Amino acid sequence: MNKNNNRYRITAFALFTILLIINNSIVIAQQQGKTITAESVKPHIVELADDKYEGRGAGYPGEENAAGYIAKQFKKAGLKPYGDQAGKKRSWFQEFDFQVMHPLKPWEIFKSRNIIGLIEGNDPILKNEFVVIGAHYDGQGRKGQADPMRFLSKDSSSINDEIWNSANDNATSIAAIIEIANAFKEGKIKTKRSILLIAFGAEEHGMTGSIYYVNHPVFPLKDHVAMINLEKLGRLTGKTFNTIGNANSLVWDEIIKAIQTQTTTKVVMTSPYVIPDSDHYPFNGVRIPAIVFYTTGFAAHYPDDHSDKIDFNRVAEAANFVMQMVTALADRSQRPLYVPAPIPDLGLSAHLATNAEADAMGLKAPDGGLKVTGVIAGLPGAIGGLQPGDLIIGFANSKFIRDEPLESLQKKHMDALMGKQGNKLKTTVIRNGKTEVLELSLR
Numbered sequence: 515m516n517k518n519n520n521r522y523r524i525t526a527f528a529l530f531t532i533l534l535i536i537n538n539s540i541v542i543a544q545q546q547g548k549t550i551t552a553e554s555v556k557p558h559i560v561e562l563a564d565d566k567y568e569g570r571g572a573g574y575p576g577e578e579n580a581a582g583y584i585a586k587q588f589k590k591a592g593l594k595p596y597g598d599q600a601g602k603k604r605s606w607f608q609e610f611d612f613q614v615m616h617p618l619k620p621w622e623i624f625k626s627r628n629i630i631g632l633i634e635g636n637d638p639i640l641k642n643e644f645v646v647i648g649a650h651y652d653g654q655g656r657k658g659q660a661d662p663m664r665f666l667s668k669d670s671s672s673i674n675d676e677i678w679n680s681a682n683d684n685a686t687s688i689a690a691i692i693e694i695a696n697a698f699k700e701g702k703i704k705t706k707r708s709i710l711l712i713a714f715g716a717e718e719h720g721m722t723g724s725i726y727y728v729n730h731p732v733f734p735l736k737d738h739v740a741m742i743n744l745e746k747l748g749r750l751t752g753k754t755f756n757t758i759g760n761a762n763s764l765v766w767d768e769i770i771k772a773i774q775t776q777t778t779t780k781v782v783m784t785s786p787y788v789i790p791d792s793d794h795y796p797f798n799g800v801r802i803p804a805i806v807f808y809t810t811g812f813a814a815h816y817p818d819d820h821s822d823k824i825d826f827n828r829v830a831e832a833a834n835f836v837m838q839m840v841t842a843l844a845d846r847s848q849r850p851l852y853v854p855a856p857i858p859d860l861g862l863s864a865h866l867a868t869n870a871e872a873d874a875m876g877l878k879a880p881d882g883g884l885k886v887t888g889v890i891a892g893l894p895g896a897i898g899g900l901q902p903g904d905l906i907i908g909f910a911n912s913k914f915i916r917d918e919p920l921e922s923l924q925k926k927h928m929d930a931l932m933g934k935q936g937n938k939l940k941t942t943v944i945r946n947g948k949t950e951v952l953e954l955s956l957r
């Protein structure tokens with residue numbers, strides 16, 4: 515579906531265009547500001563994709579060092595730290611433990627952290643509402659580390675490349691966020707609502723950083739008005755940018771269309787509904803309008819994801835567009851309304867456990883199970899009692915086998931969500947060596 519048939523020909527301009535949407539009529543104001551350039555995003559990408567960060571595998575020192583770099587950049591850009599309380603002050607970091615996907619030792623738990631910074635709004639009332647812009651900063655790590663993508667890779671070059679530097683996925687998006695923060699500061703741009711910038715840890719292990727955030731938000735969840743997640747902004751030169759999830763609010767098409775009349779940037783919706791594939795998913799789950807803005811889909815080039823493959827102009831183009839989106843959301847008089855999807859969401863992140871994990875839980879081959887890595891508070895999985903670290907061995911009249919193909923798992927999940935097994939899904943888990951039977955209610 516191409517939503518981009520109207521091709522507006524507008525000459526590119528070096529000024530920021532700020533969209534003020536007042537009483538449903540769109541007033542376009544131009545404001546002198548700093549345009550984000552290839553030169554400004556490049557150093558962050560080259561830095562974070564350097565071998566010294568070892569591909570930023572979640573839970574390893576490379577990821578923690580990358581968090582330190584991002585916090586330093588957030589500070590330079592004048593953001594206010596909004597992580598965990600550290601004495602009377604707040605730190606930049608929100609720490610959490612997570613269930614490792616494909617761990618080297620069965621059921622190993624690692625530590626990661628989100629980095630959180632705030633730009634305060636200037637409207638006395640609306641500044642208590644927040645527009646979130648986020649992206650994950652963890653990557654694929656190095657050989658010998660627990661890592662979901664390397665584990666799955668059949669690509670022979672992956673054997674030779676010790677470190678998967680994860681430049682496109684997702685140093686590009688972190689660079690965009692840092693430079694958006696700098697553009698707000700240097701352009702002295704003020705918005706009515708506040709803007710919360712979050713670099714998420716451990717996304718590659720079942721979105722555990724963003725799930726942790728919605729379960730432990732730094733402001734009341736009801737005051738988060740919208741969320742934009744950025745993924746993989748630096749490859750596929752000449753192709754459109756894409757979004758997923760626009761159906762959760764009318765605001766997305768409204769602002770994307772309005773901004774497209776002012777730029778040559780092409781943005782196309784790939785799919786209207788959010789699926790659990792990146793950090794916008796938990797926000798959508800708790801009824802916050804949330805989309806992902808990205809380029810390449812699942813077929814990213816992991817082993818050769820080096821900074822010399824990145825189109826820095828493209829990253830800058832995405833960052834300028836997203837900055838306008840964030841500004842439009844933050845200045846809009848009415849907060850966007852959330853539109854629920856027709857298919858229910860269990861609010862879960864789970865994947866096939868490794869054979870060693872199934873063995874450790876006493877299963878006999880070929881019996882397997884789904885390991886739960888994340889549960890979103892207030893959704894059917896959490897209400898039914900599921901917890902991270904549970905091994906699901908029975909779900910809605912289905913059992914699981916080891917090495918079960920993804921399509922088969924997805925079909926079982928989809929059939930259950932469509933209500934084919936009724937509205938109460940009997941779910942059997944092994945927890946702390948004991949078998950428990952839970953019931954998940956579809957809403």
Ligand SMILES: [Zn+2]
Pocket residue numbers: 650683684745746792
């Ligand atoms: Zn990613």
